[in-house]
Amino acid sequence: xxxxxxxxxxxxxxxxxxxxxxxxxxxxxxxxxxxxxxxxxxxxxxxxxxxxxxxxxxxxxxxxxxxxxxxxxxxxxxxxxxxxxxxxxxxxxxxxxxxxxxxxxxxxxxxxxxxxxxxxxxxxxxxxxxxxxxxxxxxxxxxxxxxxxxxxxxxxxxxxxxxxxxxxxxxxxxxxxxxxxxxxxxxxxxxxxxxxxxxxxxxxxxxxxxxxxxxxxxxxxxxxxxxxxxxxxxxxxxxxxxxxxxxxxxxxxxxxxxxxxxxxxxxxxxxxxxxxxxxxxxxxxxxxxxxxxxxxxxxxxxxxxxxxxxxxxxxxxxxxxxxxxxxxxx
Amino acid sequence: xxxxxxxxxxxxxxxxxxxxxxxxxxxxxxxxxxxxxxxxxxxxxxxxxxxxxxxxxxxxxxxxxxxxxxxxxxxxxxxxxxxxxxxxxxxxxxxxxxxxxxxxxxxxxxxxxxxxxxxxxxxxxxxxxxxxxxxxxxxxxxxxxxxxxxxxxxxxxxxxxxxxxxxxxxxxxxxxxxxxxxxxxxxxxxxxxxxxxxxxxxxxxxxxxxxxxxxxxxxxxxxxxxxxxxxxxxxxxxxxxxxxxxxxxxxxxxxxxxxxxxxxxxxxxxxxxxxxxxxxxxxxxxxxxxxxxxxxxxxxxxxxxxxxxxxxxxxxxxxxxxxxxxxxxxxxxxxxxxxxxxxxxxxxxxxxx
Numbered sequence: 001x002x003x004x005x006x007x008x009x010x011x012x013x014x015x016x017x018x019x020x021x022x023x024x025x026x027x028x029x030x031x032x033x034x035x036x037x038x039x040x041x042x043x044x045x046x047x048x049x050x051x052x053x054x055x056x057x058x059x060x061x062x063x064x065x066x067x068x069x070x071x072x073x074x075x076x077x078x079x080x081x082x083x084x085x086x087x088x089x090x091x092x093x094x095x096x097x098x099x100x101x102x103x104x105x106x107x108x109x110x111x112x113x114x115x116x117x118x119x120x121x122x123x124x125x126x127x128x129x130x131x132x133x134x135x136x137x138x139x140x141x142x143x144x145x146x147x148x149x150x151x152x153x154x155x156x157x158x159x160x161x162x163x164x165x166x167x168x169x170x171x172x173x174x175x176x177x178x179x180x181x182x183x184x185x186x187x188x189x190x191x192x193x194x195x196x197x198x199x200x201x202x203x204x205x206x207x208x209x210x211x212x213x214x215x216x217x218x219x220x221x222x223x224x225x226x227x228x229x230x231x232x233x234x235x236x237x238x239x240x241x242x243x244x245x246x247x248x249x250x251x252x253x254x255x256x257x258x259x260x261x262x263x264x265x266x267x268x269x270x271x272x273x274x275x276x277x278x279x280x281x282x283x284x285x286x287x288x289x290x291x292x293x294x295x296x297x298x299x300x301x302x303x304x305x306x307x308x309x310x311x312x313x314x315x316x317x318x319x320x321x322x323x324x325x326x327x328x329x330x
Numbered sequence: 331x332x333x334x335x336x337x338x339x340x341x342x343x344x345x346x347x348x349x350x351x352x353x354x355x356x357x358x359x360x361x362x363x364x365x366x367x368x369x370x371x372x373x374x375x376x377x378x379x380x381x382x383x384x385x386x387x388x389x390x391x392x393x394x395x396x397x398x399x400x401x402x403x404x405x406x407x408x409x410x411x412x413x414x415x416x417x418x419x420x421x422x423x424x425x426x427x428x429x430x431x432x433x434x435x436x437x438x439x440x441x442x443x444x445x446x447x448x449x450x451x452x453x454x455x456x457x458x459x460x461x462x463x464x465x466x467x468x469x470x471x472x473x474x475x476x477x478x479x480x481x482x483x484x485x486x487x488x489x490x491x492x493x494x495x496x497x498x499x500x501x502x503x504x505x506x507x508x509x510x511x512x513x514x515x516x517x518x519x520x521x522x523x524x525x526x527x528x529x530x531x532x533x534x535x536x537x538x539x540x541x542x543x544x545x546x547x548x549x550x551x552x553x554x555x556x557x558x559x560x561x562x563x564x565x566x567x568x569x570x571x572x573x574x575x576x577x578x579x580x581x582x583x584x585x586x587x588x589x590x591x592x593x594x595x596x597x598x599x600x601x602x603x604x605x606x607x608x609x610x611x612x613x614x615x616x617x618x619x620x621x622x623x624x625x626x627x628x629x630x631x632x633x634x635x636x637x638x639x640x641x642x643x644x645x646x647x648x649x650x651x652x653x654x655x656x657x658x659x660x661x662x663x664x665x666x667x668x669x670x671x672x673x674x675x676x677x678x679x680x681x682x683x
Contacts, residue, residue: 044545045545155634157634185405185634186405186572186574187405187616187634188634190616190628190630191632193618212546214546215619218620219622220618238622239622242622252547253546256546256549258550258573258575258579258580259575259619260574260578260614261578261603261619266549266550267550268551268552268554269548
């Protein structure tokens with residue numbers, strides 16, 4: 001894994017609370033990303049998925065403290081604080097934000113907004129920037145002439161495309177997309193997912209897709225990480241996560257997601273995630289788990305290999321097949 | 331099927347007072363239209379340009395029985411929310427009829443609509459906004475009874491509140507009575523909103539995307555609650571959703587809307603497994619599946635639904651339809667039973683179906 005484009009090693013993020021104390025939002029997250037790969041990060045609200053990718057961009061607020069490494073081409077870009085992140089932000093790692101279609105500046109023409117980061121990062125200026133803007137718009141499926149229009153003249157799907165074009169302005173190698181389709185209609189969602197897939201295939205762009213929506217990741221990514229209470233509880237090829245989930249949370253999350261043709265009853269997961277402003281003892285999922293052991297209260301399970309490129313943080317994990325796990329759960 | 335039998339018996343008993351036909355549909359919508367005028371600027375008024383209309387709902391018909399859950403699906407702007415607002419009396423229909431327990435309620439004046447509101451309750455999408463942050467759970471659930479002057483004395487009302495909360499799955503109710511919305515999770519808030527409508531013992535529950543703001547792990551619980559309520563409390567539920575997977579799992583019937591029309595409706599299983607309308611087929615093809623091995627080639631329609639001001643002539647789907655023929659741009663297809671369906675109540679509006 002030493003040839004990874006991006007290697008995140010033992011990342012921690014704490015947020016200071018206004019009345020003292022801290023929230024440990026990301027608790028030792030590690031993963032690698034290869035060039036051109038599509039990697040999903042799945043989890044429910046508050047699991048730390050957005051905080052993790054904001055840390056990769058160096059975009060956390062001042063109340064956050066960060067520990068761990070984010071290595072790009074083997075060099076830790078967090079080592080020197082903001083000064084060491086800035087040269088890479090947008091140029092190597094770019095991001096499409098949650099609700100990005102509402103993140104465009106309403107009083108600036110769309111073309112201007114796409115060209116702005118190019119000038120800022122010295123990628124292109126003047127006529128060259130305009131030419132590149134036109135190319136980027138075509139690339140994301142918007143007529144180049146639309147550069148002279150304002151965001152309000154665009155539909156939601158077109159604004160999302162424009163924000164993707166903006167993220168691609170400085171030819172990044174890694175694109176982070178935080179819930180890029182959440183506020184969109186299914187048909188537009190399909191259009192945007194197709195666009196992201198095509199961009200990663202054609203440009204060799206590595207994509208980190210952050211979402212609460214498992215089926216979106218199942219249809220888009222080869223590999224994914226499931227996050228819970230600030231840590232990755234399971235990671236592996238998408239196929240293994242669905243057919244041989246090793247962590248009960250992964251299995252239950254799939255079971256809680258209705259499928260168009262699925263015949264199994266859709267389940268809910270009782271309880272709520274633990275608070276992150278105090279130390280977690282034992283397994284963070286044990287109070288909601290349906291196959292809990294005595295050991296789970298005493299010892300926090302570490303992420304360990306359970307198959308090829310497949311890791312899980314569960315005391316019970318290791319070689320159990322989906323059907324066995326289901327039978328056991330009953 | 332004992333549950334259905336009991337439900338029917340209760341429906342018969344409760345219909346006695348009103349003198350209504352117990353076996354007729356709870357809700358019957360016929361040729362409903364809701365058109366809004368588009369605001370004109372001064373220059374447009376002076377130059378005498380005619381008023382233009384938004385055809386939000388443009389002639390839809392469907393029926394909903396007690397104990398039944400029906401899902402209205404479609405993209406934003408298709409008219410599903412306007413349909414529900416018209417049933418609630420929040421939007422005046424421009425044509426058609428809405429029969430509730432047999433009586434037409436379309437466009438009733440407010441003073442006559444108000445008592446009916448007790449029987450029609452609404453669950454909103456965002457439980458973070460639909461609950462008053464200054465009200466304790468107890469007050470939120472009590473409020474509808476005070477508005478409608480029911481529930482009897484204070485201790486009687488308290489009993490009603492406890493029953494409703496427990497019916498909505500918040501047990502023991504005493505644990506929640508004194509809490510404020512900010513002390514509750516999204517799923518719990520949505521359950522409080524449901525409890526607040528249950529105290530009025532409504533006949534019809536309208537739910538606008540009731541789980542789309544909730545975390546995946548609690549969605550199923552809220553949907554299962556609605557599912558149980560319609561059976562146990564013998565309610566009809568009309569659910570708006572953009573999520574076909576949810577509709578397929580929880581609804582008995584699905585109506586697919588496009589630009590103010592129902593283009594296909596029928597039993598949920600039939601709509602999903604044997605879709606007849608090209609729009610339904612396209613919508614189904616783009617629903618992401620849980621199993622990565624189920625990756626199908628999505629049939630992606632270009633563009634977004636046109637705005638309901640300039641409705642295309644003929645079949646309103648023809649500009650985006652992958653299989654349209656000449657006839658589709660001139661003849662408006664009627665909703666009818668296509669040859670390839672097995673269920674009598676499976677209808678589609680397509681010349682080619």
